[in-house]
Amino acid sequence: MSVTHNLFFLSIFNFNVAKKFRDDEVLRYLELNHTYDDAMEFFEISRMTISRIKKRNKVKHMPEKIKVAIVGVGNAASALIQGIEYYKSRSNNVGLLHPTFAGYHISDIEIVSAIDISIKKVEKDLSEAISENDLELIAKVPRLNVKVQMGNILDGVIDQTRKLIAPAKIDSVNIVNELKMSGAEIVLCLLPSGADKAVKFYAEQSLQAECAFINTTPSPIAVDKNFARKFHDAGLPLIGDDLQDQFGATIVHKQILRQMIDQGVEIKESYALDVGGGAESLNTIHRSRGIKREIKSKSVKSSLNLKAPIVAGTSDYVPHMKNSRNSMLWIVGNGFLGSEIVLDLKIQTKDGPNGGAILADVIRATKIALHQGSSGAIDEISSYGFKNPPKGTISIETAQKNLANFVLGIKNQ
Numbered sequence: 447m448s449v450t451h452n453l454f455f456l457s458i459f460n461f462n463v464a465k466k467f468r469d470d471e472v473l474r475y476l477e478l479n480h481t482y483d484d485a486m487e488f489f490e491i492s493r494m495t496i497s498r499i500k501k502r503n504k505v506k507h508m509p510e511k512i513k514v515a516i517v518g519v520g521n522a523a524s525a526l527i528q529g530i531e532y533y534k535s536r537s538n539n540v541g542l543l544h545p546t547f548a549g550y551h552i553s554d555i556e557i558v559s560a561i562d563i564s565i566k567k568v569e570k571d572l573s574e575a576i577s578e579n580d581l582e583l584i585a586k587v588p589r590l591n592v593k594v595q596m597g598n599i600l601d602g603v604i605d606q607t608r609k610l611i612a613p614a615k616i617d618s619v620n621i622v623n624e625l626k627m628s629g630a631e632i633v634l635c636l637l638p639s640g641a642d643k644a645v646k647f648y649a650e651q652s653l654q655a656e657c658a659f660i661n662t663t664p665s666p667i668a669v670d671k672n673f674a675r676k677f678h679d680a681g682l683p684l685i686g687d688d689l690q691d692q693f694g695a696t697i698v699h700k701q702i703l704r705q706m707i708d709q710g711v712e713i714k715e716s717y718a719l720d721v722g723g724g725a726e727s728l729n730t731i732h733r734s735r736g737i738k739r740e741i742k743s744k745s746v747k748s749s750l751n752l753k754a755p756i757v758a759g760t761s762d763y764v765p766h767m768k769n770s771r772n773s774m775l776w777i778v779g780n781g782f783l784g785s786e787i788v789l790d791l792k793i794q795t796k797d798g799p800n801g802g803a804i805l806a807d808v809i810r811a812t813k814i815a816l817h818q819g820s821s822g823a824i825d826e827i828s829s830y831g832f833k834n835p836p837k838g839t840i841s842i843e844t845a846q847k848n849l850a851n852f853v854l855g856i857k858n859q
């Protein structure tokens with residue numbers, strides 16, 4: 447954890463705890479990758495007191511593995527699986543938001559089950575199945591001994607993606623059984639965007655198997671009050687919807703607009719449009735363009751209180767771009783004397799890896815939610831990692847602070 451983050455967490459503690467503290471506060475502080483020396487200085491206690499607190503609370507040595515089932519072994523799944531291997535050596539943290547988060551390293555994530563429907567992936571070892579995606583293999587992934595199981599196709603395939611996905615003509619396994627037998631505690635839903643029926647189906651299966659559910663797709667699950675209530679009643683966390691990229695058009699668009707507004711520039715109009723390859727771009731264009739555009743535009747606009755016309759979405763599918771994405775940002779504003787300021791910017795990214803760092807944080811935070819016994823739609827995690835969280839978008843700074851407080855077990859005001 448970086449010095450800035452340490453200072454950030456310290457400032458939260460200084461503000462909330464002062465000189466009084468409870469056992470669980472000391473334990474969470476240690477979980478957040480602080481040393482004994484940090485804790486001694488911060489709480490003004492001795493090493494012996496810390497040891498006593500750990501003994502008193504029968505602290506098992508963290509971290510234990512975080513057992514995840516993946517539904518949809520596509521490009522985003524490939525990036526996450528490669529990331530778990532890539533960062534294992536711990537000597538290279540480039541590209542991670544938090545090398546250690548809430549006491550967990552990214553390599554503490556263990557994929558225990560994988561479900562897909564493509565003939566190119568089903569019944570293969572997960573390490574082989576990921577090579578069937580557009581995203582090239584950057585990390586060496588050893589045999590994982592997780593066989594990709596056949597899922598329930600439902601609306602996972604449309605005419606335009608049938609050739610690319612090539613669905614297998616075999617029966618689905620019993621998903622609840624598969625999840626239970628694998629020991630999964632979290633289901634990570636990485637289905638194609640627009641596959642609403644399939645996403646709902648797997649959310650229900652996740653409930654029955656008593657797993658937390660993370661919905662990276664734009665299908666409305668975490669924002670659905672009915673689903674939130676079901677997960678709440680089952681004592682399980684529900685996180686979503688529509689994963690936020692680490693550094694994509696949405697975040698850049700928001701930050702630049704904010705800076706321009708802070709500098710006194712009046713925004714007149716703006717758009718951010720993407721072109722990309724892969725099945726995900728095809729799905730977006732043919733069935734989720736409307737909802738994606740609504741979510742992205744709302745996400746940019748809502749935290750800035752903007753009245754100017756803003757459009758954010760996907761404009762086309764370019765097959766040879768594969769897992770790459772080009773985002774075009776256009777902003778027009780007025781500065782001093784009404785003089786026109788025009789910003790015309792292009793960002794080139796790789797889709798799968800762009801979701802990896804946030805996924806790693808969100809999975810680790812979900813494990814903490816399970817530890818804490820939090821249930822229902824968890825807004826503190828959703829508004830940090832997703833474009834359409836249940837309570838709406840907030841500023842990045844507030845989302846980061848709320849997540850840090852959540853992990854520390856401090857109630858947000």
Ligand SMILES: NC(=O)c1ccc[n+]([C@@H]2O[C@H](COP(=O)([O-])OP(=O)(O)OC[C@H]3O[C@@H](n4cnc5c(N)ncnc54)[C@H](O)[C@@H]3O)[C@@H](O)[C@H]2O)c1
Pocket residue numbers: 517518519520521522523561562563564579597598599600601602603611635636637638639640641644662663664688689690691724725726797798799800801802
């Ligand atoms: N940076 C990112 O990667 C990012 C960012 C935001 C949102 N997301 C969301 O993550 C999701 C996954 O993105 P991706 O790029 O990996 O997509 P992808 O098209 O590469 O992968 C989807 C996978 O789902 C499988 N599938 C289809 N129907 C299925 C079913 N019924 N059951 C099981 N498997 C099924 C497909 O065979 C494929 O392997 C999308 O909904 C996308 O909107 C990703």
